[in-house]
Amino acid sequence: MVEKHDLDGSVAIVTGAAGDIGGGIARELAEAGCNIVLADIGVSESTADDDSKPDNVEPAEELADEIEATTDSETAIVECDVTDADQTEAMIETTLDEFGQLDILVNNAGIISYSPIEELDESAWDAVMDVNSKGVFLCSRAAIPELKDGGAIINTASIAGEISAVGIGHYASSKHAVLALTKTLALELAEDDVTANAICPGIVDTPMWRDVLTPASEESYDETIQRSIPLHRDQKPEDMGRLAVFFAENRNITGEAVKVDGGITQDVL
Numbered sequence: 001m002v003e004k005h006d007l008d009g010s011v012a013i014v015t016g017a018a019g020d021i022g023g024g025i026a027r028e029l030a031e032a033g034c035n036i037v038l039a040d041i042g043v044s045e046s047t048a049d050d051d052s053k054p055d056n057v058e059p060a061e062e063l064a065d066e067i068e069a070t071t072d073s074e075t076a077i078v079e080c081d082v083t084d085a086d087q088t089e090a091m092i093e094t095t096l097d098e099f100g101q102l103d104i105l106v107n108n109a110g111i112i113s114y115s116p117i118e119e120l121d122e123s124a125w126d127a128v129m130d131v132n133s134k135g136v137f138l139c140s141r142a143a144i145p146e147l148k149d150g151g152a153i154i155n156t157a158s159i160a161g162e163i164s165a166v167g168i169g170h171y172a173s174s175k176h177a178v179l180a181l182t183k184t185l186a187l188e189l190a191e192d193d194v195t196a197n198a199i200c201p202g203i204v205d206t207p208m209w210r211d212v213l214t215p216a217s218e219e220s221y222d223e224t225i226q227r228s229i230p231l232h233r234d235q236k237p238e239d240m241g242r243l244a245v246f247f248a249e250n251r252n253i254t255g256e257a258v259k260v261d262g263g264i265t266q267d268v269l
């Protein structure tokens with residue numbers, strides 16, 4: 001008999017939930033029966049005027065409304081900068097106040113920038129490492145006490161957690177760190193029956209590609225898909241959501257990283 005969790009009534013936090021992949025993960029977890037805490041920066045009216053943050057109020061509210069209209073799940077929107085330890089602890093407190101429990105943490109918030117290492121600003125290195133790697137550490141540390149006895153941590157890493165490319169040395173370093181954290185969390189939390197796994201998306205049509213990687217390339221987004229992906233199609237946020245549900249349900253997989261990349265990383269020539 002396969003050890004499997006029924007997710008009905010579980011509570012999941014998704015960081016970076018106002019973004020595309022976070023939205024896909026939140027939708028699929030809600031479909032599977034979870035109540036969802038949509039955590040992101042720029043999602044509260046009080047931060048909407050802060051120019052240092054994206055204005056995520058509308059996307060977060062639209063997603064919450066959609067989930068509540070199409071599933072039996074409840075949602076809560078929580079402002080949280082994953083690089084700030086106090087805010088990650090407050091996110092867990094708010095989750096407990098709203099839902100009384102926490103079962104699944106999805107560390108999905110992430111940023112990217114493009115620069116060869118020779119020209120890479122120290123501030124760009126720090127920003128990417130802070131959100132992508134330190135954010136996973138801080139959110140996990142804050143959540144662990146509540147996840148014991150059956151919880152799951154799911155990290156959105158990247159194929160850049162295993163390989164790299166010109167101009168993304170800092171991003172790839174941050175995602176390699178996410179895979180190392182995933183393995184360590186799996187080992188440290190096994191005695192408490194908490195699993196930790198990673199999703200490694202390939203190419204998903206989000207601002208990361210539209211605004212950063214495609215403009216830095218000599219080809220269009222569609223040309224990149226046709227050239228680099230053996231299956232000749234890009235990946236969708238919902239693909240990542242379905243894998244998140246699989247990881248959350250399955251109690252005998254831990255420390256794993258699964259690539260959802262249409263075969264890109266199989267190609268050596």
Ligand code: NAD
Pocket residue numbers: 015016017018019020021022039040041054056080081082083108109110111131156157158159200201202203204205206207208209
């Ligand atoms: P996105 O820009 O649509 O979403 C990222 C979200 O993270 C945004 O909502 C943003 O507000 C949030 N965020 C940024 N800094 C934050 C902070 N300090 N605290 C809290 N939230 C913060 O991008 P996406 O493509 O949906 O990215 C989601 C994850 O998927 C990231 O970890 C990214 O590295 C990873 N990923 C994306 C791709 C791709 O092709 N798009 C490929 C591999 C991995």
